[in-house]
Amino acid sequence: MVEKRTPIPVHEAVRKVMNVPIKQHGEDVHLHEVYGRTLAEDLVATHPVPPFDRSPYDGFAIISSDSTEATRDNPITFEVIETIGAGSVCSKKVQSHQAVRIMTGAQMPEECDAIVMLELAQAYTNEKGSFMTIKRSFPSGHNISYKGEDVTERTVLIEKGTRINPGTIALLATFGYERVKVAKRPTVGVFATGSELLELGDSLEPGKIRNSNTHMLLAQIERAGAVPHYFGSLPDEFELCFEQVKRAASQVDMLLTTGGVSVGDFDLLPDVYEKLGASVLFNKIAMRPGSVTTVAVWEDTLLYGLSGNPSACYVGFELFVRPIIRTIMNDPLPHLPKVKATLAEDVPKANPFTRFVRSTIQYQRDQIHVAPIGFNKSSAVSSLAKTDAFMVLPGGTRGFKTGDKVDVLLLETDRGSEWPWA
Amino acid sequence: MVEKRTPIPVHEAVRKVMNVPIKQHGEDVHLHEVYGRTLAEDLVATHPVPPFDRSPYDGFAIISSDSTEATRDNPITFEVIETIGAGSVCSKKVQSHQAVRIMTGAQMPEECDAIVMLELAQAYTNEKGSFMTIKRSFPSGHNISYKGEDVTERTVLIEKGTRINPGTIALLATFGYERVKVAKRPTVGVFATGSELLELGDSLEPGKIRNSNTHMLLAQIERAGAVPHYFGSLPDEFELCFEQVKRAASQVDMLLTTGGVSVGDFDLLPDVYEKLGASVLFNKIAMRPGSVTTVAVWEDTLLYGLSGNPSACYVGFELFVRPIIRTIMNDPLPHLPKVKATLAEDVPKANPFTRFVRSTIQYQRDQIHVAPIGFNKSSAVSSLAKTDAFMVLPGGTRGFKTGDKVDVLLLETDRGSEWPWA
Structure with a gap:
């Protein structure tokens, strides 16, 4: 039986995920452990800087x-x-x-x-x-750094939600913040599904491939700032699968599975969501790759059924999981940053759906150029390693030409974006 | 006695540091621990991908x-x-x-x-x-993913020195690399100098300020990919200072001190270097801030005398320490990436020296715009937290105007650059 699914636009899918209520917690962490974390409260100047008039020179x-x-x-x-x-x-x-x-x-x-x-x-x-x-005169005030000329007391220096960089740490130290209230990092669990999957150390067998998605997801979770937890592989047997998903879901803030969300006979996740009584936000998105990405909510946990396809899985994470992780961490700019770039080669094939094309950007003088990477089938794992951006090509009847201005989502940056969708 | 120092150009200082022989080591690390590390050898395909002809669809x-x-x-x-x-x-x-x-x-x-x-x-x-x-015909080869169409066996997929991202991890998993040979991260020690410095938990006292540079440096070291080690504060007494520097230097790959390198009466580092018999590469650079940055080599250890000024210290690290850390980690692009950007506001004051102005970049359509951040004295700690780029303004007799194209070094990115200096 082929189930009929109705695809929704990407921005609507992102909005549905972002509307799920989430919980934010803070925790006190030593200054030496907070690099890369996000502030759970505003950083306020506890005294003026400089704290007294001082000499900037010998x-x-x-x-x-x-x-x-x-x-x-x-x-x-x-x-x-x-x-x-x-x-x-x-x-x-x-x-x-x-x-x-x-x-x-x-x-x-x-x-x-x-x-x-x-x-x-x-x-x-x-x-x-x-x-x-x-042998010369010096006016009053010459070469003095005045008390408070850099920062006055009680100034909000850095807003809550800011990712802590080395400069933030200098500020925190200046004001004596030995312990810092940072956002607690959500825990994100990962399951692989599919009996075709071999574990890392296994030799290849006919018909089987090694599990790569889950390891990739663990790194994506880390890059987004959350704590990854690997639960291993789910069996293709419904009851076992159900029990394991249920147990894992109660231990984490988000639970990701890869594979098992298509309409194939062995795709068990839809039935698992149903038996759990989870509320399915969507199970089809008008995008390529990753159209089968499914998101459901069960109790306080977001359940993500990501595609078993490496590229589709990767895109699904960055569009739908990353912004929730960043939001839980108070980041007001939780989405991938979007920029305009000049297309460096033709992308002739038209597609009715919004495409997220694995790409790499180059800075050429003061402009950003973008080119698709290699072979653009959704299974092409080799291109992901060189991907540092997604080109976002709107669905339609035409291809794109060298020199066209296209939207690009940046992957390897600490920046974020407010709402990159039209 | 005022010692006369001869400033050398920035690019010459960088070159002198880069010419110091360094040692690279590899270590085997589990796949789940390698995110953000760099490959110590090429990643080679151990089999074709797909490993057999397969169906991309149900x-x-x-x-x-x-x-x-x-x-x-x-x-x-x-x-x-x-x-x-x-x-x-x-x-x-x-x-x-x-x-x-x-x-x-x-x-x-x-x-x-x-x-x-x-x-x-x-x-x-x-x-x-x-x-x-x-109800239609299908040509031979229709919808088949052929063996090896993505990757053929023995292909070098990713070069040695590449920073490992989630896509690299997917590749490593695909080819069964359960343990990965990555570059050993250098250990970088940090000392603060100066009896004006209070520790984090101390209350302010007249004339004193809290130590912020060392904590900032620990985070910069972490961001660059190395392992930070904090040695505490050095006393302003020569013999004690000498002994502590000597002991620490033998335990790390690089040793950073902040402060104590000017020509003030209490600046002990120059004498410490002399007594050690360290070879001083330079002790004055034609740049602002950070002109007093000193680098010396003692046995196998690079000794960095960074300025006590937060901004000068920050710049000194990124220009002279980061590229060595990245080189030890096999990175062929060890320097900060340089791009061109459009100046978003006037920088009227001319300066005879090359300036590294704390700045922030904005993407405006497909162009990069850059603006200096706040108050640009070298002591202005508050601006460092919002800095994500340095504007590089060449020394000369003129200021710069809105719309001018200027060089910018990016800070918050995983990218690198080969040799950004003219």
């Missing part, structure tokens, strides 16, 4: 009015009364025509209002003490 | 010549003699006007040379057995 702190008359012909000499390094404060009250030798980052002596860079002063010591001479 | 395998006469008015009926799922092989010899019900991915029966998609056949069962009828 040099001498002076009272600027003492320097007004200094010229090449009229050098002015200052007594150097103290030397302060970064981290120290001046212990003396600076008087007129006195200077303080000051290191980069050190706090300005209270009475001083200008810094003379080391190179612009002539320093010397004699029996009377330490001195330095300048 | 349907019926037939002998195509049996279908030649089939039309809407002349339907032709086939006896369905067996059903094979993916992973099974046909046990019977297919005769003329016999068909085999075949699932996606299953091996073609030897005698068959075309697949009829399920939707194009009318299947029925009666007391005589199972049958299916077609």
Whole structure:
């Protein structure tokens, strides 16, 4: 019996998935463990930066009015009364025509209002003490980094949901965030289906192939920022399959299966969803590859029936799983980033469905060029490794020509996008 | 005493670092642990893909010549003699006007040379057995995925040095690479210097600031793919400092310190390098920020004296440390990728030195636009978190205007670049 399925447009499928209520949790993690995680709350400045007026250079702190008359012909000499390094404060009250030798980052002596860079002063010591001479004047405020000029206290520096990069970590450290509230990473389970699948270490057998999708998915889950959990292969026997899916689904936030969602006699997932009482959001999408991608909701868990086809499986993950993972992690830009690119070769064949073509981008001067990769059947596993973008070709009656501007979804970037669909 | 240092151009500094002999090692790692690592040897196809002729669809395998006469008015009926799922092989010899019900991915029966998609056949069962009828002809080879059409055996699929992405993992799994030879990640040690530095949990004190650079560097090291090791803070006392640097340097592949490389009285690193007998490659670069970046070689270890300034430290890492880390990991494109971008706002101030301006890029249609971020003093820690690119502005007497095309180095991407310097 061939079941009739009604395909829905890609953007509608994405919307249905995004409308499923999800739960977000935060957790406290040490600063050294948060690279790549997302902030679960705004990063707020706990004090001004700089926290005090300071010298950005090695040099001498002076009272600027003492320097007004200094010229090449009229050098002015200052007594150097103290030397302060970064981290120290001046212990003396600076008087007129006195200077303080000051290191980069050190706090300005209270009475001083200008810094003379080391190179612009002539320093010397004699029996009377330490001195330095300048041959030009310095205005008030010269070479001072003022308290709060970089950041004022209570400023929201980085919004909740931002992916933490090395610069974010510098900020967190500056404000003393030893532990950081980050979004808890969802756990995503993966099952392979299909008795044609051999495990990694197995030798090839007639008719069989090695399971590659699940391992690929584990890496896609990791790239998206979630925690992958591999449950192994499901048998092609309904009751066993049902029990295993049910048990696994209660342990994870999302459960992915690959294969078993077509209309073939051995495609058990549709029946498993039915017996679970899961609500099927869709089971056919007007796209290539990945048209059989099925998403269902059971209790709090999203069940994804991804295609058994490597490329279809890959696309299904990036379009429908990634944005949920990123949303659970508070990311306001959960989708793949979309850019326009110039097509670098013809894609002559028309297709009635929206196509996601495995592609690679090149930056040529200030433009992005995109070319499909190799052999574009949905089973072509060899091209996935070189794929760093999907070209999105709208369905229609015509092909596409070199030079056409096309939409491209970027894969290997930390960026995201709000809603890339029309 | 102000030491005179001679600045060298950026590209010369990079070249000097890249010319230091480095050691590359491989290690065997389980497939589930290799995401983000780099291949230490070429990935070679251990068998053809597909490994046998197979059906890309659910349907019926037939002998195509049996279908030649089939039309809407002349339907032709086939006896369905067996059903094979993916992973099974046909046990019977297919005769003329016999068909085999075949699932996606299953091996073609030897005698068959075309697949009829399920939707194009009318299947029925009666007391005589199972049958299916077609109303059109199918040419030989129709809907068959041929053995080796995707990949032939012994093909080099991915070159040594490639960063492993989810697609690479699918390939590795397909060919049964349960363990993968990947490049050993170098260990990079980090010291903070400067008694002005408070630790993360400390309250602010007059004149002092919290150590942020080292935590930032640990994340930069992680982003570049290496293993960070934090050694804590160095004291401002020479002998202690020397001993700690010497001990640490012998434990890691690279040792980074931040601060202590200027010409201030408390900048001890130059003397440490001298006492070690390390060979200093350079200690002044014609660039902003980061001009005091110092690199020395001691025995097998690269010693980096990065600026204590957050932005200068950040830039110094990306220009001089990252490419070495990536090279040790066999990456043939170890440098930050360089693209051209359109300047989105004026940068009026001229500067005699090459500047690396903290910036953010935007994709506008198929062009890349770049804008400097906020406040561009080298101490401005708040801008680093929003930085995803450096604008490279050549030194000279003029500023730059909106619309100018400028070079940009991208930070948040897995891509690399061969030699981005003129």
